Amino acid sequence: MTMKTKKDNIAEYILRTWQMEDLVRAFPDDEALEHNTYLRDLKQMMRDEGVMQAGHVQIVRNAVHELEELHRALYDTEATYRAAWLQLMPSIYLLKAKTDRPTQSDMEMCLTFLYEIMLLRLQKKPISAETTAVQEDVSRLLAFLAAQYQQDDYDDYDDEATL
Numbered sequence: 001m002t003m004k005t006k007k008d009n010i011a012e013y014i015l016r017t018w019q020m021e022d023l024v025r026a027f028p029d030d031e032a033l034e035h036n037t038y039l040r041d042l043k044q045m046m047r048d049e050g051v052m053q054a055g056h057v058q059i060v061r062n063a064v065h066e067l068e069e070l071h072r073a074l075y076d077t078e079a080t081y082r083a084a085w086l087q088l089m090p091s092i093y094l095l096k097a098k099t100d101r102p103t104q105s106d107m108e109m110c111l112t113f114l115y116e117i118m119l120l121r122l123q124k125k126p127i128s129a130e131t132t133a134v135q136e137d138v139s140r141l142l143a144f145l146a147a148q149y150q151q152d153d154y155d156d157y158d159d160e161a162t163l
Helices: 010-026 031-035 037-049 058-077 079-097 106-122 129-152
Strands: none
Touching: 010 037, 010 058, 010 106, 010 129, 031 037, 037 058, 058 079, 058 106, 058 129, 079 106, 079 129, 106 129
16 A cells, blocks of 8 residues: 655645544454554544544544635635636535535535545445546645645645655
8 A cells, every 4th residue: 555645745744644533433443553654543543533433534624624724725725726726616515515514615525525535435335427526626626735735835834644
């Protein structure tokens, strides 16, 4: 498995961290977690922050917030980005209306949507053509944001955590 840092690709970093959080939740007492420094540290963070049952550790919540800030900045300054977002926005707001957290940020909704698609694929469940089309649009938007994040050195500090 290729280890990704937040700087390499912030969107992949967030999604991979969510996946690792779920792994820790599924196997909290597995001895293998203790042999992997990253998973052991993540498990400890999750315990310390009270997110062993649900939620996300602060470092990943911060990354989502940074991605949201970049999204807003580009929306305000880049016409091409704004046009892409405006085209995708109805789908995202429809998804928000169907969740138990309709007030979550736009980027968190995009990431949650992609994560849920990944889970459906792992379970070999069918995904409609309409959902796949939205997934492709969301993936392109997040890929653009991740590239912009990397190019602009948006991160104010060098996060050493890797996945």
